[in-house]
Amino acid sequence: MCKKDVLQAVILADDFTTSLTPSQNIFPSILMPVINVPLFDYMLETLIKSRIQEVFLYCSSHIDLLKEYVKVKNYKGTAISLIISDGCSSLGDALRDIDTKGWIRGYFILIRGNTFVTADLKSLLNAHCLKVEKDKGATMTMVLRNLGSTKNSYMSEEASLVVSDKSSNKMLYYTKLKNSEKKVKLELNWFLDHSEIELNTCYLDTHIYLCSPSVLPLFADNFDFQTMDDFIRGVLMNEEILDSRIYWQQLDVEDYALPITSWKAYHMLTQDILRRHSFPLVADAFSSLKNFIYMPQSTYKHETALAKGCVLEKDCILGLNSALGNNTKVARSVIADHCIIGSNVNIRNSYIFSNVRIKDNCTIVNSILFPNCIVRYGSQIDGCILCPEIDVAARSQYIDIIVESQSSGVSKTKMLELEVNDEFLYFKNNKLAECDNCSTESSSSEEDSERDSPIPDDTNMFLSEVIDSLLRGYQDKLNCENLILEINSSRYAYNVTIREVTYNVIKAILSLPLHYLAETKTPVNSQNYQKNLKAIITYFNPIILNYVKNENAQDDCLRAIEDIASTTDELLPYTQHLLNQFYDRDILSEEKILEWYESTSEDADVFHSKVRNAVQPFIKWLREAEEDSTESDND
């Protein structure tokens, strides 16, 4: 029934969700060079092979680049038309725009521009058409690739939860799994309504969607569909009303597909291409990557590349006219065309684009060097991204930064300062540990990253909520009982454990004077702070008593005091008085305070020992009092 005259594909040149900072300023996602060849080259090869006759390329940025590219390329039997829309910023908008143009006549293949695929798209689309014959409401078929278990692998962030009807592959639920979520909620209805359902976390969305004509109108009708995830969620939730269903289909085991959603995926894709998983789109078999010599350990060398006396360890490729000096080592890296690299250079897990010059004795690890960079003698670059035309001075050391050249000069941004989701952090935190190293090492680094990760959002939000409640309560002199109720309800809203509640409530109370002073526009100094804190603690005594009831809670309370005291200079001198106050009010017991004072001192970090020093007089007093009491008991 979908024997329409021409096979159409829509490619979005930009994928609006890709986080390959800062490359989006340089290329649209589809022109991102993968082994020195734009991603689009691979895509075109697949399209031609699948006999797709008409391709619409939707461009929303870098339009000149794309126009130039399409003009230069020569393709057989496939017509490429550009749809130009400057400033479109989401997939939903793009598809709505395409809908109004009315060029898509029947079934089509929707491809997000950041994907790489080797499968035969035509047969995939035919399979979708067969589904439509059975179910008129089949709107879209997602193509998923089976990855197997993604635990401890580069792909662990790509995993998604797919719930489907086993017999028909009808999608019931689809979501990307986040690392922070340890639990998955399953609906009872799925099990009740279907005789057999399948739950999987091993599938990867290939960013290829086989669409019926109804997809575009659905986007047009629902203005809130911004991303593909919105669309899938929306359609699955309103299946009955919209009368449309989503199916999925597994990519053939011999085919390969991977969307570049992050630098990590980019790294993965390059490695897979070098290891020929993506055959026939590999160096020396693919027409854009000709004249490469394939050598053991997945290393490739262009016929013109000079690499005498250097070591190509594994998984690397040397491009046209590149030259490597003596004793240079390369592993898991791509060196593009016309690069000149000196002697004794060590290059690992790095991407070096064309015309880069690297002088002798440099070390380049986990980095990306965009075209025309120069790295001078003896520099070390670790976990960095160098934008085009950066000149790195001799003997400099760059770690974890993005270097961009601007009109005013060179700007350096710390990786960690960037307000992007942690997926971006290709480096350091997201261990790019050498895979061949023993597994214990990689697992320990993983633990590290877990510990380092910031407190989950919910807890933070809970804290600010508590601070708001208390501040309002203190200003309006509300009843403490009511405030407790309020805190408890926020606790349930954010699903915070009771221990976290104690910790955060104490934290909130201790930081409250700062907020209060800011509110009343009184200057913040130690004196004001201490005066206010005393009043606040007196006022909130019932609340503190309510939460700090048992020994565990006392621990949490002490932990909170320690954390706040170590970061707030105003509180530090007052800490001993604070402890004394809590002791007098029977909030904290003598044993607990002493236990805390002694127990944690071994992880001697500067701040915490500072706190310990500050409270020393009080502890001394406590100990003396204790001795006195025991003595008096003895008497």
Place this chain on the structure above:
Amino acid sequence: MIDSPPEKINESVLKLINNIHYGDVKGTYNIVLATISVLKEIINNTEWNTAKDLMDSITLNGKYLIEALPLEASIGNMVRRTLQIIREEYILELKNKTEETDPQESLHKILTAENDQQIDFNTSVPSLKSALLEHIVEFETELETCLENITEQASEHIHSNEIIMTIGKSKLVEEFFKKAASTRAFDVIVAEGGPFLNGHEMAVNLAKAKIKTTLISDVAIFAMMSRVNKVIIGTHTVMANGGLRAISGVHTVAQAAKHYSVPVMVLLPLYKLSPLYHSSYKQNGFNKHVSPMQGVIDSANTQLLEKVHAYNPVFDYVPPDLVTLFISNIGGNAPSYIYRLLSELYHPDDYEL
């Protein structure tokens, strides 16, 4: 092919490359036929005045074809063969003589054939074109009957109640067995030929033709070899020294056969005979490494895939001393005789295009 081709390359050459590249033309035999028809078209439809012009044009186009498809050695063979035909016809037409006595040149003639060097091909011979086309049509018929000529010899090589081993799937070997089976009964052991496992299909086809067939896994090759009388295999290309480029696994079979002194026979249509040598495994374009997902390793195991290198070469190189006999369309020849066949088929100047 996406990149823009250089000028002067014939339209049909580009089309052929695309057809082969995208899998429209499959199998060596079909590729050979397609190549010859393209070369014929160049002779027929392009403008040329002298044989030199034509040879240059064919060399240029041929070179482009070979570079685009380095693995299909038979394309190069056809280009060389065509050049040889042009030389022969040119000399014949120039001398304006009718064909001399025997087409088989004597060894003496080959050794004294230096005078070819002095001939320049710049004289315009009007009758050359028609003579060439005639010769090429003749050659095409030779190609068509080539496979038949090989299978005709089946009964000479396969005797009653023999046990014969083969590996993987080869259309020619299959026909060879079927032909022999029409007159006598014998057993065939098919090694499955991993990781592509084409041997399964082969075994089914043979069994359908009422041949007693046993399918074994590749690991059992050595164990089974002791009771085998003969190994008969196909090949992808035969190198100039008589070595084979055949599907992976053939080397194992040949080694096992050597150990048990079992004769190894290779069916060789002459278009597979290449004047090139195999120098090393690093040689560009000798082997084809396909995705390890095609049978070597499970694609649904990311954890493993990230950590290991998996290789999946399609071809094996079998040195000539492991081969007993080549059965070509003009009869059986030992590997040591390959040089003679080469000098008959191609001109030494064309070995390197």
